[in-house]
Amino acid sequence: MDEKFKLKILLYHGVTSVKSKGIENISKKHLDIQIFEKQMRYLNKYCSVLSIDEVVNLYSKKKKKTGEYFVVTFDDGFKNNFTNAFPILQKYKIPAIFYISTGMINSKNLFWVDQIECCINNSKKKKFTININKSNYTFNLNNINNKAKALFTIKKICKTLSKEKKDDVITSLKEKLKIEPNVSFSKNYEILNWSDIRKMNKSKLIKFGAHTINHEILSYLSPKEMKKQISLSIHKLSKELGEKVIHFSYPEGQKDHFDSSVIKHLKAKGIVCSPSAISGVNDNNDDLFRLKRIMVGFDNMPFPK
């Protein structure tokens, strides 16, 4: 029987047990802990799950691959990866890789997308106008639907802007909405610390990779800043773990968010694999720097059985 090769790389961010308020976690970036456990139980029972290093080995062999495989990956480095996901991965013996933004670790800072969510969700304002890239946008914040619309629109625009312009939008949002985002607004915003990471890294199931310093979109940076975000994050992770780092993933990871100069610099720094966040299943001919992933739960995307 000639079974077609299929590699399904699952992309998670967080696993949560927090009851969210308002528009917090409205995109389901943090998956409910019970749903996550159900998925890991299913993988353990019915599927072949590979570690990311096994994927690298598989693709470096020239021979034709067959069979269907799953890989579990996490991006960003949320605290709940340690408190909620790690015990479940161990319980079901599922290998996983965590790609982390090293500058966020040990800090009380929020990822920039979470800063936008936090401002809009917690502001007492009913309406506001903001200037983005020389255009004025007015948003109503009088109910959850309008807040969700404001969040969706501002996030979408920011993902097309340079770092400087995106930082200006966030500064202006904080001033206009009178919110200073911080982890006390929600447990979902909390980030891992190096001690959590070292504890997880002791497990044979777990690997770590870099995900830039502070989650900047690599293709929007100057060549100098792009190289810095790559080199320093790899260096910091390697120093903290006391081992060589050969894995990476691109922040945001859609088609426009990385390019051949990014890949060239990653290879020069010893990276052997960097998956994208482009949605899809991989086949025999895929490239280890352009692998597709499936964002389980995000915007209600189903688990791929």
Ligand SMILES: [Zn+2]
């Ligand atoms: Zn990310």
